[in-house]
Amino acid sequence: MSLQRLDKLMAATGRWSRREAKELIRQGRVLVNGLPARSGEEKADPEAAAILVDGTDLGYSRFTYVMLNKPAGVLSATEDPRQGTVLDLLAPELRRRGLFPVGRLDKDTEGLLLLTDDGELAHRLLSPKFHVDKVYYARLDRPLGEADRTAFQEGLTLEDGLRCLSADLRLLGDGREALITLREGKFHQVKRMTASRGAHVTYLKRLTMGPLTLDPVLPPGAYRLLTGEEVAKIRENI
Ligand code: URA
8 A cells, every 4th residue: 555644544544533633643642663653744554554543553444334323214325415315424534435335224224234435345245146144123013923934934925026035034022023134135125025924114223234233332323433353254254
């Protein structure tokens, strides 16, 4: 990787603005290869230099990966002339980075949505070839039962003829709540699958996508960067 300005590298982690990065450098809290950095304009190669902020590795990554707990009422899109999108929920320094949502959740669906600028990883997560598991928590207007569980497992055929892959239906309580695991991601798939068994979704939240689990500390609308470990796990598993 080429040499880049230190304040820019620090801001690229999403943890500081460039102004905050400059202030940390001014306070002598940023070390490059063991020596205090002198200014934000100083250049370093993030893949070759050891950059420590308050003694902790900068954790620079070429790409940005954001885990968002998508709230209901916003679109899984990068822009829309009339309605709020998931990008509007991000801080300006993240919004400028060309991030896009990896797949879509319906406007009224909550939960795990990954945003990134890593096109290749996004492609692999979404490719039908890789059958990435996604777990949803659903509330229904009437209970589903054992026969529905078997039908999900055998692979439903929807009213429009769409054949679904085998899916897992784990009923909770009286069957009006369920954990549903899909291995594909067709339009409105959970809603259409339960509707084909006579039950309508009243609330839907995605909990996992492949090896990635929604962080329970994130309330709807909140987000954080993925840890290096989480990125490595996705790369290993798809
Ligand atoms: N299935 C749906 O019906 N909606 C979503 O948002 C995701 C999966």
